[in-house]
Amino acid sequence: MDGLSIRDLRVVFDGFVAVGGVDLDVSPGDVRFLIGPNGAGKTTLVDAVTGLVKASGSVRFGERELLGTEVHRIARLGVGRTFQTAAVFENLTVLQNLDIAAGTGRGAWTMIRRRRGIPENVQEALETIGLTGQLDQAAGTLAHGQKQWLEIGMLLVQDAKLLLLDEPVAGMSHDERDATGELIGKVSRDRTVVVIEHDMDFLRRFAQTVTVLHAGRVLSEGTVAQVQADPKVQEVYMGTKEA
Amino acid sequence: MKWRAAAGFALGAVVLFGVAPAVLSDFRLSLLAKYLCFALVAVGIGLAWGRGGLLTLGQGVFFGLGGYAMAMHLKLADAGEGNLPDFMELYGQLDALPWWWRPFANPVFALAATVLLPMLVALALGTLIFRRRVRGAYFAILSQALAAAMVILLIGQQGTTGGTNGLTDIEGFFGYDLDDPVNQRMVYFIIAACLLGLLALVRQLMHSRYGELLVAVRDSEERVRFLGYNPATVKLVAYVAAAGMAGLAGALFVPAVGIISPALIGIVPSIEFVIGVAIGGRATLLGPVLGAVAVAYAKTTLSERFPGAWIYLQGALFVIVIAVLPGGLASLARLLRRQPHGRLEHP
Amino acid sequence: MTVVASQLFTGISIGAVLLLIALGLALTFGQMGVINMAHGEFIMAGAYTTFVLQSAITDAGVSLLVAIPVAFAVAGAMGVLLEFLLIRRLYARPLDTLLVTWGVSLLLQQLARDIFGAPNVQTRAPEVLTGNTRIAGDLTMANNRLFILGLVVLAVAALTVALRLTSFGRRIRAVVQNRDLAAVSGVPTARIDRLTFFIGSGLAGIAGVALTLLGPIGPTMGTNIIIDAFLVVVVGGIGHLRGSVIVAFVLGVLQSSVEYLTTLSVAKVAVFVAIVAFLQWRPQGAFTLRTRSLA
Numbered sequence: 001m002d003g004l005s006i007r008d009l010r011v012v013f014d015g016f017v018a019v020g021g022v023d024l025d026v027s028p029g030d031v032r033f034l035i036g037p038n039g040a041g042k043t044t045l046v047d048a049v050t051g052l053v054k055a056s057g058s059v060r061f062g063e064r065e066l067l068g069t070e071v072h073r074i075a076r077l078g079v080g081r082t083f084q085t086a087a088v089f090e091n092l093t094v095l096q097n098l099d100i101a102a103g104t105g106r107g108a109w110t111m112i113r114r115r116r117g118i119p120e121n122v123q124e125a126l127e128t129i130g131l132t133g134q135l136d137q138a139a140g141t142l143a144h145g146q147k148q149w150l151e152i153g154m155l156l157v158q159d160a161k162l163l164l165l166d167e168p169v170a171g172m173s174h175d176e177r178d179a180t181g182e183l184i185g186k187v188s189r190d191r192t193v194v195v196i197e198h199d200m201d202f203l204r205r206f207a208q209t210v211t212v213l214h215a216g217r218v219l220s221e222g223t224v225a226q227v228q229a230d231p232k233v234q235e236v237y238m239g240t241k242e243a
Numbered sequence: 244m245k246w247r248a249a250a251g252f253a254l255g256a257v258v259l260f261g262v263a264p265a266v267l268s269d270f271r272l273s274l275l276a277k278y279l280c281f282a283l284v285a286v287g288i289g290l291a292w293g294r295g296g297l298l299t300l301g302q303g304v305f306f307g308l309g310g311y312a313m314a315m316h317l318k319l320a321d322a323g324e325g326n327l328p329d330f331m332e333l334y335g336q337l338d339a340l341p342w343w344w345r346p347f348a349n350p351v352f353a354l355a356a357t358v359l360l361p362m363l364v365a366l367a368l369g370t371l372i373f374r375r376r377v378r379g380a381y382f383a384i385l386s387q388a389l390a391a392a393m394v395i396l397l398i399g400q401q402g403t404t405g406g407t408n409g410l411t412d413i414e415g416f417f418g419y420d421l422d423d424p425v426n427q428r429m430v431y432f433i434i435a436a437c438l439l440g441l442l443a444l445v446r447q448l449m450h451s452r453y454g455e456l457l458v459a460v461r462d463s464e465e466r467v468r469f470l471g472y473n474p475a476t477v478k479l480v481a482y483v484a485a486a487g488m489a490g491l492a493g494a495l496f497v498p499a500v501g502i503i504s505p506a507l508i509g510i511v512p513s514i515e516f517v518i519g520v521a522i523g524g525r526a527t528l529l530g531p532v533l534g535a536v537a538v539a540y541a542k543t544t545l546s547e548r549f550p551g552a553w554i555y556l557q558g559a560l561f562v563i564v565i566a567v568l569p570g571g572l573a574s575l576a577r578l579l580r581r582q583p584h585g586r587l588e589h590p
Numbered sequence: 591m592t593v594v595a596s597q598l599f600t601g602i603s604i605g606a607v608l609l610l611i612a613l614g615l616a617l618t619f620g621q622m623g624v625i626n627m628a629h630g631e632f633i634m635a636g637a638y639t640t641f642v643l644q645s646a647i648t649d650a651g652v653s654l655l656v657a658i659p660v661a662f663a664v665a666g667a668m669g670v671l672l673e674f675l676l677i678r679r680l681y682a683r684p685l686d687t688l689l690v691t692w693g694v695s696l697l698l699q700q701l702a703r704d705i706f707g708a709p710n711v712q713t714r715a716p717e718v719l720t721g722n723t724r725i726a727g728d729l730t731m732a733n734n735r736l737f738i739l740g741l742v743v744l745a746v747a748a749l750t751v752a753l754r755l756t757s758f759g760r761r762i763r764a765v766v767q768n769r770d771l772a773a774v775s776g777v778p779t780a781r782i783d784r785l786t787f788f789i790g791s792g793l794a795g796i797a798g799v800a801l802t803l804l805g806p807i808g809p810t811m812g813t814n815i816i817i818d819a820f821l822v823v824v825v826g827g828i829g830h831l832r833g834s835v836i837v838a839f840v841l842g843v844l845q846s847s848v849e850y851l852t853t854l855s856v857a858k859v860a861v862f863v864a865i866v867a868f869l870q871w872r873p874q875g876a877f878t879l880r881t882r883s884l885a
Contacts, residue, residue, distance in 0.1 A: 111451065
């Protein structure tokens with residue numbers, strides 16, 4: 001297992017500093033929650049790590065420098081992400097979605113032939129995310145929560161070792177949140193997980209460590225209790241209501 | 244499912260090889276040969292556009308490359324060893340064959356070039372365009388601009404390309420006299436066989452893992468990238484394959500019709516290839532074939548007698564089919580059968 | 591030296607017409623993501639408007655001046671009609687819009703053939719515009735091209751002022767930058783779209799008037815020039831009119847100078863190659879609005 005190590009990460013959009021010098025270490029096997037008010041730079045940080053936006057500084061996953069690497073190569077290094085709005089292939093079935101996610105290593109000969117049966121890792125992922133019964137259902141017809149789980153399942157078969165989940169429980173019902181939290185716990189046993197989340201209740205229950213971003217910088221870091229006790233955090237983010 | 248496909252191919256073979264030659268006159272059969280060439284182009288567009296989302300408005304370029312490669316060889320063969328093709332003699336600007344004509348005297352080179360040349364051009368252009376993530380309407384415009392540039396280039400080099408007239412009066416086809424109806428029939432059978440073969444090939448591609456991936460790229464290119472694929476490569480395969488099919492179609496068009504000219508490959512014919520595909524059902528296997536044949540048939544029948552009416556009809560077809568029935572007639576058929584399938588097929 | 595200067599001037603005047611056409615496309619493409627293939631037929635409509643007015647008003651100069659606003663209105667009205675009847679129903683499907691508007695362009699071309707006949711027609715240029723003006727030494731410039739250049743400068747200036755200083759201009763820019771935000775902020779986006787279509791198509795009509803000074807007019811006159819105009823938009827990027835302005839002139843000059851040195855066909859191919867090469871360097875065009883939305 002590898003950890004994530006970010007040094008002096010900066011992202012600037014046309015003069016606007018979205019991320020202004022972030023240092024961040026996520027140790028292997030951690031479940032790190034990234035929180036912060038809107039515009040704090042959380043999603044931008046994930047975008048920079050996955051190669052979607054240009055950034056300066058250094059992002060290392062294990063031994064590999066990710067900055068300057070193409071998006072699909074970063075993914076092949078074992079970095080997987082989900083998106084705020086579930087991004088599954090709506091016209092394809094659950095099985096097809098997972099099979100595509102599992103297939104980056106396939107050769108040309110395998111690609112131009114039909115799939116026979118269900119690959120082993122896809123079957124495992126189906127059981128993990130609990131969508132075995134929806135195998136042949138078009139992904140577009142899944143419930144909102146199921147789509148998010150399918151996305152996580154896609155990361156599993158993709159063999160991602162670092163999962164970056166962007167608001168995985170937004171818009172979910174209470175039961176779905178619990179299930180998602182347990183799913184995150186389950187997959188984090190042999191993976192490093194970073195979660196962007198607004199939901200404080202969810203964070204308290206499932207975060208191992210927390211980093212608070214504010215205006216493109218790290219404001220505070222530590223366990224849930226440490227962060228909650230930090231007066232700087234209470235001032236700018238949690239306010240009196242949350243603390 | 245498998246036996247149905249096999250039955251479909253058997254039926255297609257019976258119609259193309261048994262029924263059509265039996266009931267159609269020589270003249271009608273040679274028209275059908277021409278339509279089937281357009282159908283070959285359409286199969287490729289169905290793959291690239293219907294499944295891959297690549298709206299290519301420049302398939303005429305590849306059709307033309309294939310056609311010119313074939314026609315150049317046939318003209319050289321007609322002229323005989325050491326002679327210039329008739330039109331070069333006519334314009335009288337040249338004493339010797341231009342260097343880039345020479346390799347086409349070799350039949351093997353010329354035949355290979357009809358398919359490989361378009362594929363190479365598509366590979367070069369596609370690599371440059373897809374790698375830089377130029378897509379959607381931008382890609383469509385560039386592919387159309389390529390068709391425009393190619394036509395102007397051909398017209399401009401009249402002494403070596405035949406200019407606006409193109410390469411005409413092709414008499415022989417690898418030793419067979421094309422005026423002989425028997426040989427015309429042979430050309431028809433070759434075209435029909437190529438169409439069936441390519442349909443089998445494309446069917447395999449559409450149902451393969453690659454076919455699923457191609458739909459995924461069409462629907463959400465970025466998402467595919469984050470899974471670790473390079474979408475440029477995925478699109479390139481479909482684009483190059485479609486170009487090869489168009490090239491083959493152009494090559495077969497030449498012996499079937501006896502001419503290749505800029506008017507057959509420019510902006511307008513290129514976009515006419517697309518309308519047949521849209522009418523038939525862009526993302527299906529057979530829709531493009533039937534659509535292309537139907538449009539070509541309607542064009543021949545109508546435009547002879549009422550040229551204006553044909554253009555109105557064509558314009559109306561574009562507007563109505565694409566605005567109201569984006570899945571083409573295939574989606575209508577599916578609606579009637581109430582089949583829940585077709586997830587892959589409706590963008 | 592004079593050759594270079596006069597060639598440059600020819601290129602600039604070609605670029606000017608191209609600009610007028612491309613600006614309309616850039617407006618609608620930038621705002622609605624819509625590629626309107628019938629834009630070329632709005633040029634044709636402007637040209638035929640000039641032709642028709644000339645048979646009504648005998649003085650060529652007067653009829654030309656009258657033609658400018660009338661062509662703007664005629665082409666603009668056609669654009670609004672197209673937007674209202676078809677395009678607004680297809681906003682979610684930009685590639686399909688391209689094909690639908692191609693169908694419309696076929697219909698309009700055939701309509702023109704039925705009304706005015708298939709052969710090209712020619713308008714009479716006013717006396718003043720047929721000669722040359724001496725600029726310096728033996729450098730002369732054709733009056734009709736000078737007039738076109740002036741016309742385009744005026745039109746672009748008017749458009750810029752309208753976009754920057756009027757309230758509807760601010761609304762258009764708001765919709766271009768963020769349609770959803772503009773909508774929730776109370777901008778009537780549907781009405782703004784229609785207005786943009788009116789202005790963009792109207793500019794094509796003015797371009798049609800300008801083209802009557804350079805050559806004959808016919809039903810398919812829009813088809814060829816429209817592709818060059820699209821290339822201007824592709825290369826110039828969307829959301830910034832500045833990109834279209836610069837690229838239109840660069841393409842115009844590039845094309846006319848390569849054409850002067852070699853042939854028209856080589857020039858077309860050279861321009862295409864140059865564009866593909868340019869896109870390697872700046873795939874999003876010369877100027878673009880940066881947005882975060884992607885995935």
